[in-house]
Amino acid sequence: MNANTQPAAGTAATAAVMDCKLDKIFYGNFMAVRDSHVPIEKNRITGFIGPSGCGKSTVLRSLNRMNDLVDGFRFEGHVHFLGQDVYGKGVDPVVVRRYIGMVFQQPNPFSMSIFDNVAFGLRLNRYKGDIGDRVKDALQGAALWDEVKDKLKVSGLALSGGQQQRLCIARAIATEPAVLLMDEPCSALDPIATRRVEELMVELKRKYTIALVTHNMQQATRVADTTAFFSVDISAGTRTGYLVELGPTEQIFGNPREKLTRDYISGQFS
Amino acid sequence: MRNLSVSGQPAPSLQRKLAGRSLRSALLSGLAWACAVIASVPLFSVLYMLIMRGGSRLNWEVLSELPPAGFELGGGFGNALVGTFVMVGIAALIAIPVGILAGIFLSVLGPGSKLATVARFAAKTLTGLPSILAGVFAYALVVLTTGSYSAPAGGVALAVLMLPIVVLTAEEALKMVPKAMKDAAYGMGCTRTQVIWKIVLPTGMPAVLTGVMLAVARAAGETAPLLFTALFSNYWLFQDGSLELMGPTASLAVLIYNFSGMPFDNQIELAWAASLVLVMIVLVINIVSRIIGRPRF
Numbered sequence: 001m002n003a004n005t006q007p008a009a010g011t012a013a014t015a016a017v018m019d020c021k022l023d024k025i026f027y028g029n030f031m032a033v034r035d036s037h038v039p040i041e042k043n044r045i046t047g048f049i050g051p052s053g054c055g056k057s058t059v060l061r062s063l064n065r066m067n068d069l070v071d072g073f074r075f076e077g078h079v080h081f082l083g084q085d086v087y088g089k090g091v092d093p094v095v096v097r098r099y100i101g102m103v104f105q106q107p108n109p110f111s112m113s114i115f116d117n118v119a120f121g122l123r124l125n126r127y128k129g130d131i132g133d134r135v136k137d138a139l140q141g142a143a144l145w146d147e148v149k150d151k152l153k154v155s156g157l158a159l160s161g162g163q164q165q166r167l168c169i170a171r172a173i174a175t176e177p178a179v180l181l182m183d184e185p186c187s188a189l190d191p192i193a194t195r196r197v198e199e200l201m202v203e204l205k206r207k208y209t210i211a212l213v214t215h216n217m218q219q220a221t222r223v224a225d226t227t228a229f230f231s232v233d234i235s236a237g238t239r240t241g242y243l244v245e246l247g248p249t250e251q252i253f254g255n256p257r258e259k260l261t262r263d264y265i266s267g268q269f270s
Numbered sequence: 271m272r273n274l275s276v277s278g279q280p281a282p283s284l285q286r287k288l289a290g291r292s293l294r295s296a297l298l299s300g301l302a303w304a305c306a307v308i309a310s311v312p313l314f315s316v317l318y319m320l321i322m323r324g325g326s327r328l329n330w331e332v333l334s335e336l337p338p339a340g341f342e343l344g345g346g347f348g349n350a351l352v353g354t355f356v357m358v359g360i361a362a363l364i365a366i367p368v369g370i371l372a373g374i375f376l377s378v379l380g381p382g383s384k385l386a387t388v389a390r391f392a393a394k395t396l397t398g399l400p401s402i403l404a405g406v407f408a409y410a411l412v413v414l415t416t417g418s419y420s421a422p423a424g425g426v427a428l429a430v431l432m433l434p435i436v437v438l439t440a441e442e443a444l445k446m447v448p449k450a451m452k453d454a455a456y457g458m459g460c461t462r463t464q465v466i467w468k469i470v471l472p473t474g475m476p477a478v479l480t481g482v483m484l485a486v487a488r489a490a491g492e493t494a495p496l497l498f499t500a501l502f503s504n505y506w507l508f509q510d511g512s513l514e515l516m517g518p519t520a521s522l523a524v525l526i527y528n529f530s531g532m533p534f535d536n537q538i539e540l541a542w543a544a545s546l547v548l549v550m551i552v553l554v555i556n557i558v559s560r561i562i563g564r565p566r567f
């Protein structure tokens with residue numbers, strides 16, 4: 001793999017489910033991200049790391065058009081998902097989000113029962129099969145089934161933080177999305193819950209493709225196959241994030257090509 | 271132990287002294303306690319009074335019979351009870367859907383829009399509107415156009431009073447639904463309408479219903495707006511198998527107002543009994559609103 005700041009650089013090694021070429025992302029007049037090209041490979045975990053304000057969450061939320069909900073959001077570039085541009089003409093962001101699921105920083109279960117939380121997406125998509133089976137599968141997939149199987153009617157909000165986050169993961173995978181975007185999914189969790197969610201992510205990549213934003217570099221080394229390092233460019237008087245380097249996690253952490261990356265992972269960043 | 275000291279100084283006394291700060295604190299606590307008692311006095315003294323004066327007359331007869339004429343004995347206020355329910359029902363049918371939908375607009379669809387600013391200002395002003403003016407409004411709008419005092423006219427007047435309460439409490443309740451929860455719904459692939467119907471409304475509904483019930487309770491007890499709109503009637507709304515909706519309609523509040531000024535003991539007793547019934551209705555509605563207002567999850 002090359003340092004993928006150049007759009008044309010090789011992405012052919014394994015099948016890229018998503019090819020994300022983020023030329024410019026604006027919030028109003030503020031350019032939040034520029035010139036970042038991130039391929040998301042199938043059945044891999046792609047980790048996004050970088051200092052605060054480097055736009056890694058913005059990038060992630062652009063991939064399923066969650067940023068369309070933000071006033072003033074403007075996007076230049078393309079996000080190819082299974083051959084179609086997510087930002088193409090006539091594409092409905094609502095439909096995009098049904099295929100590219102999301103897990104958020106704060107566990108955010110709906111104020112309904114555990115079962116209804118997981119069944120939500122299935123009902124939304126008018127799933128024809130046995131909803132109960134799929135809910136069970138999803139909860140097992142999220143390593144939560146054994147803890148909640150006797151209290152499926154209990155509120156999702158009654159669970160602990162770590163359980164809530166796994167419930168949100170179950171909710172996201174119940175509809176079997178092609179890609180799962182995870183935006184710092186462990187930052188609100190304690191170390192034990194974090195470890196469980198990390199194990200779960202590694203488990204999930206067999207079936208799903210994951211893009212993971214994390215501010216925790218150890219987490220990236222533990223779970224990410226590919227790591228993308230973003231940084232902030234303050235030269236133009238504003239803070240614009242961009243992709244510095246992208247490569248296999250061992251290479252990024254063991255033998256980074258860019259000085260910025262080396263400084264960041266060794267803790268020498270300003 | 272006595273020789274323990276902080277940095278060479280003799281140990282400070284940790285005993286409570288009833289002077290200075292602690293004295294002021296104790297006095298203030300006592301004052302707040304006393305005021306809390308005073309605040310609950312009116313309800314309980316009114317209840318006590320009503321039960322004493324009206325309780326003895328309360329039976330099935332007063333709830334089911336028509337008001338007595340001048341020197342007549344017995345009788346009741348069955349028609350006024352029905353009239354109150356019908357008019358509050360009409361008001362609820364108007365004010366609740368309009369109020370909740372307006373609340374959705376103010377909280378979710380366009381919280382920062384010009385229209386929202388105007389509507390919010392209108393609702394806040396309307397909560398302070400003298401209730402008699404709601405009656406004047408409904409008089410002009412309904413009584414003059416239909417040519418008669420009626421239950422729908424009374425219902426419209428009460429709806430004007432209920433509307434701002436429903437709008438403002440619905441807005442507050444729906445605003446409390448966490449953004450993270452809405453984001454989760456969008457992330458699942460919900461349209462904005464689906465986010466509102468499947469997440470925002472169900473999550474905020476208990477709190478919305480509390481506001482709705484308080485508005486209903488307020489409307490049930492109003493007299494002034496009904497004086498020019500429903501007036502009063504000594505007959506049933508359903509008379510001889512036909513529904514006389516477009517004629518003057520009795521209500522508990524107006525019956526109390528009319529009967530309490532009469533020189534007949536029977537009517538005055540009935541006014542007390544009707545007051546008791548009205549307060550019970552308001553009390554029950556408030557209790558129900560507390561029960562359904564409890565979050566289910």
